[in-house]
Amino acid sequence: MIVTLTANPSLDRTVMLPAALQVGDVQSAASAREDAGGKGINVARAITAAGEECTAVLPLAIGDPFAAALREAALHTHRVAVAGHVRANLAITDPAGVTTKLNLPGAELSADEVGAVIDAVVAASAGARWLVLAGSLPPGAGDDFYVRAMRAVRTAHGDAAPLIAVDTSGPALTAVVADGRPDLIKPNDDELSELAGTTIEHADAGAIADIARSIVPARAGAALVTLGARGALLVEGGGAWAASPPPIQVVSTVGAGDSSLAGYVLAATRGAGPDERLRLAVRYGAAAASLPGTQAPAPADLPTGDVPVTRLA
Numbered sequence: 483m484i485v486t487l488t489a490n491p492s493l494d495r496t497v498m499l500p501a502a503l504q505v506g507d508v509q510s511a512a513s514a515r516e517d518a519g520g521k522g523i524n525v526a527r528a529i530t531a532a533g534e535e536c537t538a539v540l541p542l543a544i545g546d547p548f549a550a551a552l553r554e555a556a557l558h559t560h561r562v563a564v565a566g567h568v569r570a571n572l573a574i575t576d577p578a579g580v581t582t583k584l585n586l587p588g589a590e591l592s593a594d595e596v597g598a599v600i601d602a603v604v605a606a607s608a609g610a611r612w613l614v615l616a617g618s619l620p621p622g623a624g625d626d627f628y629v630r631a632m633r634a635v636r637t638a639h640g641d642a643a644p645l646i647a648v649d650t651s652g653p654a655l656t657a658v659v660a661d662g663r664p665d666l667i668k669p670n671d672d673e674l675s676e677l678a679g680t681t682i683e684h685a686d687a688g689a690i691a692d693i694a695r696s697i698v699p700a701r702a703g704a705a706l707v708t709l710g711a712r713g714a715l716l717v718e719g720g721g722a723w724a725a726s727p728p729p730i731q732v733v734s735t736v737g738a739g740d741s742s743l744a745g746y747v748l749a750a751t752r753g754a755g756p757d758e759r760l761r762l763a764v765r766y767g768a769a770a771a772s773l774p775g776t777q778a779p780a781p782a783d784l785p786t787g788d789v790p791v792t793r794l795a
């Protein structure tokens with residue numbers, strides 16, 4: 483069983499344009515869609531669609547319209563009643579696959595609500611193999627929220643505690659790497675650059691792996707570094723691997739990283755080795771990028787093209 487936590491869910495609105503976005507102009511849109519989003523929700527949707535048992539923990543006010551979008555996602559959820567309503571995030575996509583994203587901060591959580599969310603994660607993760615903590619933190623949670631959640635889960639479940647994956651950014655990611663020692667982090671190129679205090683924009687796979695090694699394995703068990711159209715890297719104590727994506731038509735990149743993480747966790751749960759974990763991560767990320775809006779891929783959506791994986795020195 484796999485548990486995800488989305489401390490800051492979002493109703494994802496996607497507006498699809500028939501041409502490139504013209505900032506400052508009025509444009510007619512071709513169509514629009516809404517999806518229940520937030521990183522942990524997206525991970526849970528891909529895992530559930532693959533037939534694995536999964537619970538998505540989230541704060542949700544009674545009567546929040548987000549509940550209707552969640553119903554459509556058909557997820558098993560553990561909801562913590564809070565006062566504030568779920569934010570709405572906006573994505574604008576065009577026929578060339580260019581995605582523009584506007585994310586709101588989310589409603590503030592009170593100290594009691596923060597404590598209730600952590601208690602819910604501890605309860606939901608009893609017997610789980612993986613716990614995925616994903617997304618930005620809402621105001622009020624505190625930068626150390628994920629560290630607190632990880633400590634609470636590990637203290638409560640001891641040797642039976644799940645492996646913990648964290649996908650976040652900024653001070654929340656810095657805190658997790660400084661004080662949490664997650665089993666897996668999933669930075670993208672910007673997040674790894676910020677974490678390591680260097681830029682990886684023009685670095686090749688070997689150089690990126692070396693940068694990840696400044697964190698792995700001392701401060702995180704492994705790093706799945708997603709690089710968009712360049713593929714992804716997996717760095718762990720035993721080695722580093724790079725994978726290139728299969729050819730796809732990009733429709734919306736929203737949720738591609740979440741689906742990569744879902745693919746990784748699915749493969750890990752099934753006992754796959756590092757190269758297969760990385761390959762499935764890249765296939766899931768590519769599948770998500772080829773779907774509109776924040777749709778999470780099902781196994782039937784996975785691209786059939788080759789995903790070459792190479793071991794790095």
Ligand SMILES: O=P(O)(O)OC[C@@]1(O)O[C@H](CO)[C@@H](O)[C@@H]1O
Nearest residue numbers: 492519520521571585617618737
């Ligand atoms: O503000 P955060 O939590 O960093 O990102 C939120 C978000 O962009 O992440 C998902 C895609 O990864 C979307 O469903 C959602 O809108």
